[in-house]
Amino acid sequence: MSQRIGAISPSATLAVDATAKALKAQGRPVIGFGAGEPDFPTPPHIVQAAIEAAQDPAMHRYSPAAGLPALREAIADHVGRTDQIVLDAAQVLVTNGGKQAVYQAFATLLDPGDEVILPAPYWTSYPEAIRLAGAREVEVLAGADQGYLPTVAQLEAARTERTRAIVLCSPSNPTGAVMSTGLIEQVGRWALEHGLWVISDEIYQHLVYDGTDFTSVLQAVPELAQTTVLLGGVAKTFAMTGWRVGWMIGPADVVKAATNLQSHLTSNVCNVAQRAAIAALTGPIEPIEQMREAFDRRRRTIVEKLSAVPGFEVPTPTGAFYAFPDVRGALGREIRSRRVETSTDLATVILEEAEVAAVPGEAFGAPGHLRFSYALGDAELAEGIDRVIALLSE
Structure with a gap:
């Protein structure tokens, strides 16, 4: 294998999404915040x-x-x-x-x-x-x-x-x-x-x-x-x-x-x-505006809920469909007898213990953060962040 190709890392966002989907296929109720993909059908x-x-x-x-x-x-x-x-x-x-x-x-x-x-x-x-x-x-x-x-x-x-x-x-x-x-x-x-x-x-x-x-x-x-x-x-x-x-x-x-x-x-x-x-x-812009309004509603919900997670600092996003909390306040502790020192550790524990998939900040050049995509249904979004709140409040 060439050094050029061998040095490539897989896409972290796609990897997290694939893991979430694989766990769902096994019957586990995983809620995925990993992929930047609208949940709506194409108009x-x-x-x-x-x-x-x-x-x-x-x-x-x-x-x-x-x-x-x-x-x-x-x-x-x-x-x-x-x-x-x-x-x-x-x-x-x-x-x-x-x-x-x-x-x-x-x-x-x-x-x-x-x-x-x-x-x-x-x-x-x-x-x-x-x-x-x-x-x-x-x-x-x-x-x-x-x-x-x-x-x-x-x-x-x-x-x-x-x-x-x-x-x-x-x-x-x-x-x-x-x-x-x-x-x-x-x-x-x-x-x-x-x-x-x-x-x-x-x-x-x-x-x-x-x-x-x-x-x-x-x-x-x-x-x-x-x-x-x-x-x-x-x-x-x-x-x-x-x-x-x-x-x-x-x-x-x-x-x-x-x-x-x-x-x-x-x-x-x-x-x-x-x-x-x-x-x-x-074509018509009405379906696009309807999706944007849904993203806006979910944006406000996820910021409110993530702000209730102990140790999370959540700047309010004004574009796209991602929230990117600073989670350093949640690091340096044990969660269910597991030591959590990095945002990668935290993402792993959240996935395995709360069955919620988020992408660690290391993938984006920003250790100490997590990315949550809010391009998913309102009910799933609320339940997923509630699981994170419950886990990190223990």
Whole structure:
């Protein structure tokens, strides 16, 4: 096995989800807070578009590696309409989910020896994709006391002559934090001043709460257009995680190079899924708003309940569908005769003793935390956190 592949760690979030599902299959009443996956079915008009696409013989053949022209146009129009960013379809590459867009962005922009500033807590796949490109991540940790948002001073302290890019993820997975327009502009102008690429993962942009505004980095600093790559997809907003449709938006030459890579890697995304994505981006918004309202309700519930867990500090998330409590106050003790020193220990004990699955902060570059996804039913959510409260109150 190559050293490059042998060094890859499995996705912690998918591993926790798989463990929870395996235990459920054994008959154990496990409640899973691990996967970032809406529990809603994909809206009917999107499914109907897929059915019609499957019956169209043109969709039974290869299509352009960069994506169906109609979908690339729909993505450009959608981003232009929602973020006031003027795009051409040639700047859009349709990928097999947002995760492939992440991988291809790093593979296209980075060389061995490059450094990438990676604000932490971060999504678990970022560092692995950076390393696969031969580069190195430089972590910048912003804790709960900062609302999980880094300062420009912290970013500047991490910058070296090898720094090539910075990764942004707002709204954030795993914290649910949303960067304000002012902070986005500050970071964008700092990147512009130092000639850095900005790789901005905006897949949760439509899931914001409490009157919070989402601002794309290119909306805040249009001058970054030639050194910014935007990543997105239909998975989270439209409950389409299994459909595997994401996108990468950037300068036309960068997108062309990434398309060349994809032509050898996977070729085109499934045509039926692409046609479904067109329906998602151009169809009614009412089902999307209904899901957002449900997430908002669950968000308020989980923050209230997690705040009652002894030793947990719970910043209120204003985006995505994750809560990320600081659990250091619950460490350094015994729980049912088991010594708990790390958040990994705590996640293990909660799973085995309370049958509740959460992801330890070590997976996100933030030891001493747990991630709870609230993209699950209201009743399950309440029961699951009640189990955690009962266990840690003993």
